[in-house]
Amino acid sequence: MILILRPNTDPEGSDYKILTSLLGRLPSIQFRVVAGLCAVDSAESVEGMMKALAGHGQVCTRMGAYKPRTSPYAFQGHGAKCLPYVFELAGKYGIKVIAMEVTHESHVDEIRRALAKTGHPTGVMLQIGTRNSQNFELLKQVGRQQEFPVLIKRGFGITLDESLNAAEYLATEGNRKVIFGLRGMKTNMGDPHRNFVDFAHVPVVKRLTRMPVCIDPSHSVGARSRAPDGLLDIFHVVAQGVIAGANMVLVDFHPDPAKALVDGPQALLLSELAHFLDDVALARETYQKRLSLVEQQRAAA
Ligand code: PEP
Numbered sequence: 001m002i003l004i005l006r007p008n009t010d011p012e013g014s015d016y017k018i019l020t021s022l023l024g025r026l027p028s029i030q031f032r033v034v035a036g037l038c039a040v041d042s043a044e045s046v047e048g049m050m051k052a053l054a055g056h057g058q059v060c061t062r063m064g065a066y067k068p069r070t071s072p073y074a075f076q077g078h079g080a081k082c083l084p085y086v087f088e089l090a091g092k093y094g095i096k097v098i099a100m101e102v103t104h105e106s107h108v109d110e111i112r113r114a115l116a117k118t119g120h121p122t123g124v125m126l127q128i129g130t131r132n133s134q135n136f137e138l139l140k141q142v143g144r145q146q147e148f149p150v151l152i153k154r155g156f157g158i159t160l161d162e163s164l165n166a167a168e169y170l171a172t173e174g175n176r177k178v179i180f181g182l183r184g185m186k187t188n189m190g191d192p193h194r195n196f197v198d199f200a201h202v203p204v205v206k207r208l209t210r211m212p213v214c215i216d217p218s219h220s221v222g223a224r225s226r227a228p229d230g231l232l233d234i235f236h237v238v239a240q241g242v243i244a245g246a247n248m249v250l251v252d253f254h255p256d257p258a259k260a261l262v263d264g265p266q267a268l269l270l271s272e273l274a275h276f277l278d279d280v281a282l283a284r285e286t287y288q289k290r291l292s293l294v295e296q297q298r299a300a301a
């Protein structure tokens with residue numbers, strides 16, 4: 001049952017306003033691109049990524065320090081030891097918010113301590129990943145703090161209602177600064193994409209809740225496949241989500257995807273950043289024009 005996060009229960013809590021307050025270090029804006037590394041692998045990658053973002057006027061990024069991996073033999077993330085240089089480099093390049101997944105409550109304390117030790121050069125948006133979307137004790141713990149906003153990803157093998165209830169767990173524990181992330185569903189019906197892209201649910205989540213909605217094209221598509229028109233599938237699905245009203249785009253980039261320790265095959269290249277941002281801006285502009293058409297239609301009715 002969605003009680004706290006239901007639509008229109010809190011005039012201060014409309015989806016756009018939440019997004020603004022979430023990113024409290026930033027000017028008020030209803031839409032953000034959060035591009036960055038799936039996983040922090042080296043200080044060089046972090047710096048290369050942040051430098052490119054700063055060069056394109058970007059102030060948010062994603063940086064995974066704690067990685068939930070299918071295989072226990074796969075790289076698990078550098079954890080707490082990469083936090084100081086990640087935060088310091090964010091300060092150096094004017095990055096205001098870093099989206100970072102936590103898989104255990106102790107990670108929240110590690111992040112808090114590292115931010116304090118480095119003098120709070122940036123802010124953090126905690127991420128709850130798809131694999132932890134029903135880790136109720138983690139949800140409760142993360143919901144009990146209000147210092148960090150939370151991006152909760154949809155569970156890839158559960159119903160939308162179950163995922164919305166996961167978000168509600170955060171809110172019932174006190175943290176209402178929650179963004180809901182669509183990242184595709186685990187089913188072979190989506191082949192050849194890694195997951196079945198679910199961005200048609202952007203307006204549905206907005207109808208059912210007051211959460212801002214994030215789309216993650218990287219973990220949905222999972223590859224750099226290109227359509228005959230020349231656009232990467234990742235570009236196409238981002239456009240589809242943004243044109244439907246998404247408030248945030250979380251997307252993997254890497255300065256050298258061949259060397260990425262996690263999800264290299266789906267990473268966009270830094271040389272594609274400008275094109276990506278232009279393409280996203282076009283889709284956003286179109287969404288805004290679509291809203292004007294609705295207004296015109298209403299006025300004429
Ligand atoms: C991620 O964003 O790095 C990630 C692991 O995503 P998801 O939980 O959606 O698989």
Ligand code: MN
Pocket residue numbers: 038219262263
């Ligand atoms: Mn990943």
